[in-house]
Amino acid sequence: MKSRKKRVHLLLTGLTTLALLAGCGGNAGNGGTGAAGSENAGQADGTDSSKKGPVKITMIATLHTPEVPSDKIEKLLEEKTNTELDIQWVPQGSYDDKVNASFATGTLPMAVNTGLIFFRDAIRNGQFWEIGPYLEQFPNLKNLKPEVLKNTSVDGKIYSLYQERPLSRQGVIYRKDWADNLGLQAPKTIDDIYNMAKLFTEKDPDKNGANDTIGLADRNDMIYGAFKTVSSYFGTPNGWGEQDGKLMPEFMFPEYMDTMKFIQKLHKEGLINKDFPVTSKTDQRNLFISGKAGLYIGSLPDVVGLLEKAVEINPNAKMDVQNRIEGPKGVGIWSIPGYAAVVLFPKSSVKSEEQLKDVLAFYDKLMSPELANLMQYGIEGEHYTIKDGKVIPSTDTKLTEREVKPYAAVAIGGPRTIQMLESNYSTPEKAKAEELVKDNDNILINDPTAPLDSKTFNEQGTRLQEIIKDATYQFMLSSIDEAGFKAQVDRWLKEGGQQIIDEYNASYQKGN
Amino acid sequence: MNDTAITSSVSVPGKRDSSLMRRIAKNRSIYLMILPGFLYFAIFKYIPMSGLVIALQDYQPYLGITGSPWVGLKHFERLFNDPMFFTILRNTLFLFTMNLVIYFPVPILIAVMLNEVRHHLFKRFVQTLIYIPHFMSWVIIVSISFVMLSMDRGLINEVFSMMGLEKINFLMSNEWFRPMYILQVIWREAGWGTIIYLAAMAAIDPQLYEASRMDGANRFRQIWHITLPSIRSVIVVLLILKIGDVLELGFEHIFLLLNSMNREVAEIFDTYVYTAGLKQGQFSFSTAVGFFKSVVGLVLIMAANWLAKKAGEEGVY
Numbered sequence: 001m002k003s004r005k006k007r008v009h010l011l012l013t014g015l016t017t018l019a020l021l022a023g024c025g026g027n028a029g030n031g032g033t034g035a036a037g038s039e040n041a042g043q044a045d046g047t048d049s050s051k052k053g054p055v056k057i058t059m060i061a062t063l064h065t066p067e068v069p070s071d072k073i074e075k076l077l078e079e080k081t082n083t084e085l086d087i088q089w090v091p092q093g094s095y096d097d098k099v100n101a102s103f104a105t106g107t108l109p110m111a112v113n114t115g116l117i118f119f120r121d122a123i124r125n126g127q128f129w130e131i132g133p134y135l136e137q138f139p140n141l142k143n144l145k146p147e148v149l150k151n152t153s154v155d156g157k158i159y160s161l162y163q164e165r166p167l168s169r170q171g172v173i174y175r176k177d178w179a180d181n182l183g184l185q186a187p188k189t190i191d192d193i194y195n196m197a198k199l200f201t202e203k204d205p206d207k208n209g210a211n212d213t214i215g216l217a218d219r220n221d222m223i224y225g226a227f228k229t230v231s232s233y234f235g236t237p238n239g240w241g242e243q244d245g246k247l248m249p250e251f252m253f254p255e256y257m258d259t260m261k262f263i264q265k266l267h268k269e270g271l272i273n274k275d276f277p278v279t280s281k282t283d284q285r286n287l288f289i290s291g292k293a294g295l296y297i298g299s300l301p302d303v304v305g306l307l308e309k310a311v312e313i314n315p316n317a318k319m320d321v322q323n324r325i326e327g328p329k330g331v332g333i334w335s336i337p338g339y340a341a342v343v344l345f346p347k348s349s350v351k352s353e354e355q356l357k358d359v360l361a362f363y364d365k366l367m368s369p370e371l372a373n374l375m376q377y378g379i380e381g382e383h384y385t386i387k388d389g390k391v392i393p394s395t396d397t398k399l400t401e402r403e404v405k406p407y408a409a410v411a412i413g414g415p416r417t418i419q420m421l422e423s424n425y426s427t428p429e430k431a432k433a434e435e436l437v438k439d440n441d442n443i444l445i446n447d448p449t450a451p452l453d454s455k456t457f458n459e460q461g462t463r464l465q466e467i468i469k470d471a472t473y474q475f476m477l478s479s480i481d482e483a484g485f486k487a488q489v490d491r492w493l494k495e496g497g498q499q500i501i502d503e504y505n506a507s508y509q510k511g512n
Numbered sequence: 513m514n515d516t517a518i519t520s521s522v523s524v525p526g527k528r529d530s531s532l533m534r535r536i537a538k539n540r541s542i543y544l545m546i547l548p549g550f551l552y553f554a555i556f557k558y559i560p561m562s563g564l565v566i567a568l569q570d571y572q573p574y575l576g577i578t579g580s581p582w583v584g585l586k587h588f589e590r591l592f593n594d595p596m597f598f599t600i601l602r603n604t605l606f607l608f609t610m611n612l613v614i615y616f617p618v619p620i621l622i623a624v625m626l627n628e629v630r631h632h633l634f635k636r637f638v639q640t641l642i643y644i645p646h647f648m649s650w651v652i653i654v655s656i657s658f659v660m661l662s663m664d665r666g667l668i669n670e671v672f673s674m675m676g677l678e679k680i681n682f683l684m685s686n687e688w689f690r691p692m693y694i695l696q697v698i699w700r701e702a703g704w705g706t707i708i709y710l711a712a713m714a715a716i717d718p719q720l721y722e723a724s725r726m727d728g729a730n731r732f733r734q735i736w737h738i739t740l741p742s743i744r745s746v747i748v749v750l751l752i753l754k755i756g757d758v759l760e761l762g763f764e765h766i767f768l769l770l771n772s773m774n775r776e777v778a779e780i781f782d783t784y785v786y787t788a789g790l791k792q793g794q795f796s797f798s799t800a801v802g803f804f805k806s807v808v809g810l811v812l813i814m815a816a817n818w819l820a821k822k823a824g825e826e827g828v829y
Contacts, residue, residue, distance in 0.1 A: 100573065103573060103574060104573035104574065104576075106574075118793055121572060122572075122574050125572075125574065125575075127574055220771070273664045274663035274664050274681075275662050275663050275664050275683060275684065277684060277771055277772055277773060278658070278683050278684060278771050279664075287664070292665075458792065459792060459794060460788070460792070461792070462787055462788070462791050462792050463787055463788040463792075466775075466787055469772055470772040470773075470775055472772075473771075473772035473773060474772060474773065477684065477773060479773065491595075495595060
């Protein structure tokens, strides 16, 4: 039985592998020839005629849409920057594998869009160009925010350009119609949130006569689900916080315990979905969309998709968004380090300083308002129109998805660093959500370890974090008590956590 | 004495060589037919094994095998000193034992039952129906069981609460993980597992049954004295193969069932390698764990084979 099963598996694996190989082969072929060609071209340019012919630039970028974009915008970019672009589009799902494989085989293109952590060792090893000293020479690149660049630095040196993202999108989305039915105001404090969850559960907010609603819908994600955001409301540090001049992990702060107790209370009283530690994002959304739950804590712009779906089921559904939820210590919201991905320049493909400057000059031009708008919104009259100085995107979303959207993965910087056109939002909810995302910038809680480095964390951090994650869930579901949680924290310390604390603090002292 | 020893030790290998060459030359078409299979195993199974050396290095992709520093048994030490090691080993062996004791007999039982069905069409219908789950991925099976077992409007818990019973937290408890696991394995694999047994049973000489009926054996006697003994060697071979798979409990399946509330009984080597190794780019450590797992599997399969031979069965090699 087993052997036959194995054989079938083998056959399937074989076929899949073949299919993949075929796919990769195509890609690799393109990329390979591209890279080789570019090296020659680049060298020729670099030595003989750097200012004359178009500079050839190769890059690898994530493809978030099903299709490779048409080359309409690429052509325009080439024309305006006097370059010859070779962009290797790789679907999101296999992107990291592709980058790692290219890296291992020494075939990375000249510009690599990637996460940073995986390459830290290689950066230390001198595999990538340090670009910090050059940034001042470029009128647009020098606008990149120093505090964000610091977060992307390795041992205090800057090796990458970054793609900007809103620092914190977190907030509360709730059913406005339910709140109106019960005469509730928009929640302003953490007690309001509890109160709303309780009344949504017990007071039949949808007026259907059945006891079939709960307050909060959460999912199996402690960061982008409700937990981390609620912990901000209680004043917990973002990942790490300073205590008596020393960095300590968030879960050693009393505010973390308060957050756990809050969720535990919701769980005990049945105000949150019982299976939230194993609830998927889809199921969580469905709870909210279908009118089973009335509160959703997470990314504010999600309100658009949630409302669209909810109205299909119940045309009377209304939603509202809220931020600045006040806890015992005032307001605050955790933030990401200010970037989504970075662009690295491998020495294996960018051969000389001259060539590096050419590539940087290209990115400098990409950061000009004209080209940034082009990559963000497309061509005026074709992909968008302008009304009252604001962009109104074309209603043909298929067209923009095919021709424009993918280029967001190539662009660097963003609205904070470039004078870009603003977009007119389609619905008031969306507009309000975007406004609150901007407002979050005023109350950010930063992660002080973003620019720091710990060897033990790089090697064992994920596994150690599992200990804390498990203990947190176990506490919230009342299967361990406070002493039990402390015991797990001690275990974390003993199995390597203490080293992480020491290493981060050493790195912190050095940085200050 | 001396002379013969020398001549034999010198001449025999030479003779053997030449005769081997001659044999190959003579049967070259047959050897040519082996070649693709031989190359397959050499290229895809044996040569890649040399990659195991990275278990003894601090492997970095950009330095490659030749450039990465050698660190001896560091990664094995880390594994054996890991506080989770015994939990993981215990879980792995426990789930394996459950597989062997609870799951393994089920396909035999079903095959025997199906073999007794006289209505041909019905038999084929049932057979097809019960092996269909084999073609479903674990993602689907686990998702279905989540929908059925959830505390938030899961079908089974809804039925419980309608009957006035307490809801049971199947998905997030240490107690229910193992029963859930083995039932899912049986549901998915048992039907598929019957195929080989049924094939073996089809080969049993009908005269044996006829003779036993003459002697007055009823159905149960026939099963006990004819059906089961006839498929004994098949059972033994499959058992040995199953034991060889000792630590292959299905990463995907367990990974999907695993959560913070049942990690204590659900974490196995594969899931551990994923979180502690691959997710952090610790290739060398992952390799060391995988290597340890394979060695345990090899030892077990050899032991099982040895036992089978002792018991007078054929074994797999």
